[in-house]
Amino acid sequence: MSFKALTKVKKKHKSWQHFMSSNSGSDYKEYAKARNQAKNEIRKSIKPYKKATVKEVLKNPKKFWGYMTSKTNTNNSIPQLQKDDGRTTINNLDKANSMNEYFCSVFSRERGKPPTSERREYACKTMDSIIREHLIHHMMTNNLFANQQHGFPVW
Numbered sequence: 594m595s596f597k598a599l600t601k602v603k604k605k606h607k608s609w610q611h612f613m614s615s616n617s618g619s620d621y622k623e624y625a626k627a628r629n630q631a632k633n634e635i636r637k638s639i640k641p642y643k644k645a646t647v648k649e650v651l652k653n654p655k656k657f658w659g660y661m662t663s664k665t666n667t668n669n670s671i672p673q674l675q676k677d678d679g680r681t682t683i684n685n686l687d688k689a690n691s692m693n694e695y696f697c698s699v700f701s702r703e704r705g706k707p708p709t710s711e712r713r714e715y716a717c718k719t720m721d722s723i724i725r726e727h728l729i730h731h732m733m734t735n736n737l738f739a740n741q742q743h744g745f746p747v748w
Contacts, residue, residue: 595638601631671728689728693721 594602605627612620643660650657673681674691682688697717 594635598631598634598638601627601634605631685728685732689721689724693717693724696720696724 605624608620608624608627612624646657646660671685671688674688675681676691682691697720
C-alpha cells in the first residue's frame with residue numbers, strides 16, 4: 594500500500610471515531626467522503642502491483658500463482674461450536690444438531706396462541722430436516738465427505 598493510501602486510511606479511521614463520538618449527520622458525510630477517498634486510493638495503489646505481477650508471469654511464476662491462490666482461497670467449513678455443557682462439536686452432524694437445538698430453543702410464539710408441544714415438536718423436526726439437508730448438500734457439492742486430510746489432495 595502506498596504512503597498516500599495509508600494516510601487516507603488513517604484519516605478515514607479518525608473521521609469514523611469522530612462520527613461515533615458525535616453521531617451527527619455532517620460528521621457522517623465527512624466520514625463517507627474519507628472512506629471513498631481511501632477506497633479509491635487503495636485501488637490506485639493496487640493497480641501497479643497487479644500489472645507488475647502479470648508482467649513477471651514468465652520470469653517469476655511463483656509470485657503470480659501465490660497472488661492467484663490468495664485471491665481464490667475460500668473457507669466453506671462451519672467452525673466448531675460450543676454446546677451448553679461446555680463441550681465442542683466434533684463433526685458436522687454434531688454441528689447440525691447443536692444448531693437445531695439452538696433454533697428450536699428460540700422458536701418464536703405466534704400472537705395470542707401459545708405454541709403447543711405438538712407445534713413446537715413439528716417446528717423442531719422441520720428445522721432439523723432443513724438444516725441437515727442444507728449441510729449434506731453443502732458437504733456433497735464441496736467434496737467434504739472425502740477420506741483425506743483437508744488441504745492435501747491425493748494425486
